[in-house]
Amino acid sequence: MTPNRSELIEMLRKMILIREFDELAIRLRTEGKIYGAIHPYVGQEAIAVGVCAGLASADRITSTHRGHGHCIAKGADIRRMMAELFGRVDGYCRGKGGSMHIADFSVGMLGANGIVGAGLPIAAGAALALQLDGKSNVAVCFFGDGAVAEGEFHEALNISSLWTLPLVFVCENNQYGANNPVAAQHRVTDVVAHAGGYGMVGQSVDGNDVLAVHRVAREALDRARGGEGPSLVECKTYRWHFHAMRQTPPPETRPADEIAEWKRRDPIARLVSDLKARGLLSESDLERMHRQVQTDLREAVAFAEASPFPDPKDILADMFAA
Amino acid sequence: MREISFAQALDEAVAEEMRRDDRVIMLGTDFTGDPLKEFGPARVRYTPISESVLTGMALGAGACGFRPIVNWRMVTFSFVAMDQIVNQASKIRYMFGGQADFPVTYRCTTGGGSGSAAQHSQSPYSMWMHLAGLKIILPATPADAKGLLKSAIRDNNPVVSFECSRLNAVVGAVPEGDHVVPLGVARVARAGTDVTVVGLAYYLQEALKTADEMARDGISVEVIDPRTLVPLDVETIRASVRKTGRLVVVDEAPPTCSAASEIAALIAEDAATFGALRAPIQRVCAVAVPVPYSPPLENAALPDRARIAAAIRRVLDAAPVPA
Numbered sequence: 001m002t003p004n005r006s007e008l009i010e011m012l013r014k015m016i017l018i019r020e021f022d023e024l025a026i027r028l029r030t031e032g033k034i035y036g037a038i039h040p041y042v043g044q045e046a047i048a049v050g051v052c053a054g055l056a057s058a059d060r061i062t063s064t065h066r067g068h069g070h071c072i073a074k075g076a077d078i079r080r081m082m083a084e085l086f087g088r089v090d091g092y093c094r095g096k097g098g099s100m101h102i103a104d105f106s107v108g109m110l111g112a113n114g115i116v117g118a119g120l121p122i123a124a125g126a127a128l129a130l131q132l133d134g135k136s137n138v139a140v141c142f143f144g145d146g147a148v149a150e151g152e153f154h155e156a157l158n159i160s161s162l163w164t165l166p167l168v169f170v171c172e173n174n175q176y177g178a179n180n181p182v183a184a185q186h187r188v189t190d191v192v193a194h195a196g197g198y199g200m201v202g203q204s205v206d207g208n209d210v211l212a213v214h215r216v217a218r219e220a221l222d223r224a225r226g227g228e229g230p231s232l233v234e235c236k237t238y239r240w241h242f243h244a245m246r247q248t249p250p251p252e253t254r255p256a257d258e259i260a261e262w263k264r265r266d267p268i269a270r271l272v273s274d275l276k277a278r279g280l281l282s283e284s285d286l287e288r289m290h291r292q293v294q295t296d297l298r299e300a301v302a303f304a305e306a307s308p309f310p311d312p313k314d315i316l317a318d319m320f321a322a
Numbered sequence: 323m324r325e326i327s328f329a330q331a332l333d334e335a336v337a338e339e340m341r342r343d344d345r346v347i348m349l350g351t352d353f354t355g356d357p358l359k360e361f362g363p364a365r366v367r368y369t370p371i372s373e374s375v376l377t378g379m380a381l382g383a384g385a386c387g388f389r390p391i392v393n394w395r396m397v398t399f400s401f402v403a404m405d406q407i408v409n410q411a412s413k414i415r416y417m418f419g420g421q422a423d424f425p426v427t428y429r430c431t432t433g434g435g436s437g438s439a440a441q442h443s444q445s446p447y448s449m450w451m452h453l454a455g456l457k458i459i460l461p462a463t464p465a466d467a468k469g470l471l472k473s474a475i476r477d478n479n480p481v482v483s484f485e486c487s488r489l490n491a492v493v494g495a496v497p498e499g500d501h502v503v504p505l506g507v508a509r510v511a512r513a514g515t516d517v518t519v520v521g522l523a524y525y526l527q528e529a530l531k532t533a534d535e536m537a538r539d540g541i542s543v544e545v546i547d548p549r550t551l552v553p554l555d556v557e558t559i560r561a562s563v564r565k566t567g568r569l570v571v572v573d574e575a576p577p578t579c580s581a582a583s584e585i586a587a588l589i590a591e592d593a594a595t596f597g598a599l600r601a602p603i604q605r606v607c608a609v610a611v612p613v614p615y616s617p618p619l620e621n622a623a624l625p626d627r628a629r630i631a632a633a634i635r636r637v638l639d640a641a642p643v644p645a
């Protein structure tokens with residue numbers, strides 16, 4: 001079940017795409033081409049990619065305010081993502097959602113969410129539906145360390161475990177909830193410790209090692225598919241940028257040496273050197289991949305800019321289903 | 323036609339819809355009757371006391387092809403799930419650009435009049451109306467309880483079913499079989515010419531009784547039951563007010579930002595209806611306090627027939643019907 005070369009190369013490509021997508025989003029937001037708040041996923045790419053590499057299209061995920069990476073990892077089209085950030089009609093939500101409400105139901109991405117903890121119940125419901133359908137599909141719920149202090153986390157873990165739902169809870173412990181370090185928010189800073197209290201398997205993993213994430217996620221996904229119920233996977237990681245930005249990136253408040261230390265553990269550089277050491281990737285492969293990512297992103301921006309703004313006369317569209 | 327109670331009508335609606343469509347499932351801490359026996363534990367889900375997760379799970383399962391019915395029991399307990407109701411259920415379809423449907427029914431009981439005190443006597447329909455993304459049914463008769471709840475379960479949107487506790491024992495004629503009442507169609511429960519009274523839930527019954535009493539004095543009251551608050555059939559109410567020129571709205575929620583306020587505004591905003599008004603609109607609502615426990619206080623807080631009659635007389639005094 002270890003990924004083959006083409007799977008590894010695809011994982012690397014997606015990680016680079018996620019990073020460059022969000023670096024570009026920061027520039028576009030600074031230029032005022034996109035609106036609202038954005039929450040870059042840079043630094044955490046190995047988690048979305050490592051987990052989603054174990055998923056089929058019919059498997060479902062829910063995401064968070066920091067959701068671009070989950071979208072890309074689950075197979076969403078970056079042109080329609082970009083159009084959504086631009087607020088255009090060809091965006092996934094026809095310009096009604098923006099960064100924090102990006103979703104692609106057609107690939108099982110049931111939505112980013114502007115509310116900390118709110119994706120857990122929705123993922124549990126998706127898992128219930130999958131269980132009732134009797135297929136071997138699973139749901140995965142991504143959430144941050146901050147969500148662990150919300151009631152929805154505890155309700156969702158309890159009922160999912162009680163009902164043996166095919167669900168994997170993936171906590172991206174990036175050491176901070178907004179500007180507050182985990183130790184200022186939780187008595188128990190290892191999120192995985194909660195698993196035992198809910199009678200499920202918990203595993204902690206280096207969230208900057210995509211292969212380790214993938215291995216641990218696969219085990220949890222296999223348990224879920226095999227009828228053994230939910231697991232809690234805690235991925236220790238770090239975000240490279242600010243928590244959120246609007247007009248301009250806010251000043252950094254975290255210790256410089258801490259940031260430098262985590263940047264040394266860059267998940268992309270780590271995979272690159274691993275693949276090179278195994279003779280699976282050359283420098284020119286890597287350059288070609290970077291060029292392709294930049295071309296794809298330019299196309300995505302061109303697609304977004306060519307798409308019209310929604311017509312105000314359509315403001316009531318999509319309110320209610322027929 | 324056979325007669326059954328409001329509570330039996332609701333149970334019948336759920337059972338019939340469970341039989342009709344095996345994608346209908348129910349989640350709650352308790353159910354009336356024994357649905358487990360007929361439908362089994364996969365579809366009848368006894369849950370922990372976790373209103374937030376239930377409310378959100380229904381959305382997730384709804385997006386993945388099921389038609390969940392969540393029973394919050396009292397509306398009181400739904401407040402624990404406020405995030406999932408306000409931030410998720412009411413917005414999820416629109417903010418994702420209509421990518422998926424969320425065919426979910428949220429059921430709850432409402433209302434005072436049973437000595438249950440502040441927390442267990444609430445009627446917060448207008449809080450949900452305000453959200454703009456939820457449909458709302460508010461049956462006032464056993465027949466509508468069955469017909470509206472069946473429509474709610476078949477609707478492809480989140481629908482909140484407010485089920486007034488004081489109506490549970492009310493018995494009335496209910497058609498057997500597939501009796502479905504469409505959402506968004508008000509009912510003229512009693513025809514009249516002098517004054518329009520809109521009564522919600524239990525207060526429809528009280529308005530009808532008041533109308534009977536006043537008929538003895540030669541006063542002709544038209545009584546309207548909106549039946550659903552979202553969508554609201556404002557045209558039926560406006561047409562009635564254009565005929566009578568007088569409007570009284572009766573509800574047991576407090577008046578501030580209430581369904582009654584909304585109906586009053588929709589009447590006053592419409593030029594033709596405003597022009598036909600002959601007296602100021604009257605709202606007969608609860609006193610704006612948490613519903614108190616002690617019977618004399620609770621009775622003083624909630625509307626009653628005397629207050630409904632007094633409001634009808636006020637609008638008639640303001641603009642007497644020509645002899």
Ligand SMILES: Cc1ncc(C[n+]2csc(CCOP(=O)(O)OP(=O)(O)O)c2C)c(N)n1
Nearest residue numbers: 066114115116144145146147174176177178
């Ligand atoms: C219920 C709720 N409370 C507060 C916020 C504001 N908020 C947005 S993101 C965030 C921090 C979340 O931290 P974490 O869950 O660790 O995710 P991270 O941002 O680190 O990815 C906060 C407090 C919110 N969106 N929802």
Ligand SMILES: [Mg+2]
Nearest residue numbers: 144145176177
């Ligand atoms: Mg965090």
